[in-house]
Amino acid sequence: MSSDASALHPIERAILKALSQGEQASIEALAGASGLSADQARRGVEWLKFKGLIAVSESSTFAVSLDAEGRGAAQFGLPERRLVRAVKEGRDTMAKVLASGALKGDEVNAAVAGARRNQWIQFGQGGTISALQAPQSPEELALVRLAKGSADESQLSEQEKAGLALLKKRPGYITSSEQKKTQISITEAGRAILPAIESEKPQERRLSPELITSGKWKNVEFSALDVEAPAPAVYPGRRHPLVDIIEEVKEIFVGLGFSEIDGPMVQSGFWNFDALFTPQDHPAREMQDTFYISGQSQPVPASKDQIAKVSAVHRAGWGGWDTKEAQRIVLRTHTTPVTLQHLAAQKPGSARFFSVGRVFRNEKVSYKHLVEFHQVEGVATTPKASLRDLMGLQKEFYARMGIKKVKFWPTFFPYTEPSLQSMVYNDRLQKWVELFGMGIFRPEVTKPLGIKNPVLAWGGGLERIAMLRFNLDDVRDIYGNRLSWLRSVPRCQS
């Protein structure tokens, strides 16, 4: 909150000046006095109130005015007045009074009660009525006052108030309505700032092109802005948060000497499974787990020699092999078929490759399962590659992702031996989480394809890392494309 005079908006200055005499003013009065529109005055009052430079008091008053009966009484007199008037004119019984038309039948009770209370009349024998002195009653006083127009109840005299109280008891005489009133006055702080406002030179709100080119800027001062006030939200364009993680992973791979490869998402059963020594009757190959393209198959996209050698390994190891299974078209369940075809084509002596790509599983989509997710995979091959090297590569990879506590457990994959799974400690969850799987390609995988050196491979889903990084409990959020999330998730997070 700033009470620096130079940071005030012109509207605020105008209001403060209008209040400088110290009187209370309504919004409308302020607008008139300061030359602002009512709306500008209203906004300015809000700002100044927030800054403590003015005080706003809200009071409510009751305005009273005459209703239909009351207006009649103001014109023709209250029933008791008409009664006493008629008596004075000589109509000394109620019958005569009624006959004269001075009172209606239903006014008799009120007229008699009022006249007796005021001691204007007295009754004699045989119902005769005689008139006494009849000075103006408090009710009449109030009536006269309100006949001139509605009045603020608090501003009536004591007698008028007493009369009003009595009139209110008569049905149809008085209506009252609550009226709210805003009164604005300058505070001590506002008064303290006034001299500064009044001594100011004229200021410019904006540095306009005209001020610049004309050179007028040399003689101009600029009004200070409230630089502490909040500004409207804008949303930058940005990459998807998962791409940030993919980029980070790719950078780490390149830094470790790995080169990026990519390949088709649609694969043959041969490369996705057979070449990876996954038996043709393995449960993972069933439709319950793997997506096959309906009604499509294609000749196995491999050389005769590759097909012959891969099928021979299956016959020896698993007791059978059928070309039909190899020809089925599958949405890759991992990126390894791409890696393997690359290795089979290049047969490198020493090499390091990586890929990041989408893979598919026939899952019921839930908070922890997607039909499609990103897999990251790295492979390294040298003539002397060993399990220790694989563990070392994996540990270094994790270290560069900021993951320091890692342990390895044995596990099983059809195409690697030995096979390990890595567990990493997550500080936020305070527990060990399973992350990447890894192993050395089996000879049954490498030999038929003519790959001579041991191949170290590791990989796993990226979404799990993203969930830990972005603190998500539901993996579907990553693909929900909700702008509330995309616009708010930080680019950098530890």
Place this chain on the structure above:
Amino acid sequence: MPVVNVSLDRLKKMVPGVKIDRALEMLPFVGLDIEGTDGNIVRVEYNPNRPDFSSDYGIARALSGLLGKKTGAPKFKASGKSGISVRVDKKVKGVRPFVAALVARNGRLDDESIKQIIAMQEDLHNGPGRRRKKASIGIHNLDAIKGPIKYTLVSGGHSFVPLGEKGEMTVKQVLEETQTGREYGHLLGNKYPAIIDGKGTTLSLPPIINGEATKVDAKCRNLFVEVTATDRKAADDVLAVLAMTLADAGFEIRSVSIVDGKKRDTPDMKPVKMSVDAGYVNEILGLELSPAQIVGCLKKCRLDAKAAKDSVTCTIPRYRTDIFSPVDLAEEVAIGYGLYNIEPTFPSSPVAGQRSEMSARFDAARDTMAGLGMIEAFNFSLSSRQVQYELAGRAPEGEILAVDGSKSAEHDILRDALVPSLLQSLARNVHEEYPQRLFEIGKVFRKTDRIEESWHIAAAIAHGEADYTEIKSALQALASAFGMQVTTKASQDQLFIKGRCAAVMKGDRQVGTIGEITPLAIDSFKLRVPVAAFEVDLQALLL
């Protein structure tokens, strides 16, 4: 992965002198994941290549080894012939040709042991048995059986009392009316294999159900176990695991003669001998172990081994069907050595790494789009007919590429365009602040003579004033960021308003489409503002 419920009380008895904390700590290093605990019960997940882990007996066996309580191959003593034979009828040849069997005598099964064996039987059915297709098991009360036993075919009208039923049912009724009949009946054609004893009692109708007459309960002391299979090795593999487990449970295992033309005795428990060079093992693991040390490691994995000068000869019990290549022994050595004892070494890179040219360019495209104020969306390649065609108001251009048996109805076809997915994303954000500008880079798929997949980029802008001009400006900016020029040629497309749609051309080649989305599609997706979009083949544009 399959799960075994391990009772800690039983584990303490089966692994002598073990401390529970230590046992739990070591389980993962045998290759067993602790999925959860429930009081005294630990749920242990095992990998399906180790069917011997399908009961707590097998888990205790491995744990005793790694903890050094019992090492080397577990004792298995065949107690001779049972005198029982199974005659295999030629008629089963084309149906389910193989059977293997054993007799287990003088044992005791308490309720917990029975539970373990039943759960194990189920796991073996699902794993090596391939959901009973390849192999299935029948465990019977031997004392209710009279030899000789035959394995033959029966007719659909053949009747017996199936396990758990009160009265006789015909085979047809079993297939139609029992739960297992309905679940596994498809594995049989119109030929029904059955195992029947000398009195004509039906022991089992493989692979569907056993008979009630030979039901096993806690009073049984003597068991007859049969495995029928479509593959002889599968029958022997499964029976070997059962034999070892029942031996651990305290039974004497006796052989059964299978008469199938020639005679053979089962279970086949003959161990496999395999030699491996110490150098090979050390190369794979990156260690420098002597043959004697390797022997020590293998023994901790419950294998027998002998060291020679530079090699080791290993004797692998028959039930360890997962070991069939020297590399499998290398893994056993690593497990026996203890993975926690292996110090990782970081090999420095022999080569320099690099990004692929394509992915680097895609990133530049992302930067350009983000610079235009667009937010990147990620949608699935697997979409639905509803999003791709019905809501978008467009017809498929060629054959739709669908996947079989998707468990998620909203993900059952490969998308052929990105814009419908972006419209769906916009539809999810109608309550968010406008303007909204989204882009996506993703693969699209179509069938020609083969299945083609290509990388596309699409952008969609949605706000009160969104129009053709704004989206075309964005397209131009994207193209010129790569030094490319594209032109737009008036065209028609069901997704776009007629007269406000163009083909995106690079030279003479169409590389994409651009325009204002039809109010029909906007309305179908329940959007309330105009949308303009483009979609371009990214590789064709950039390369």
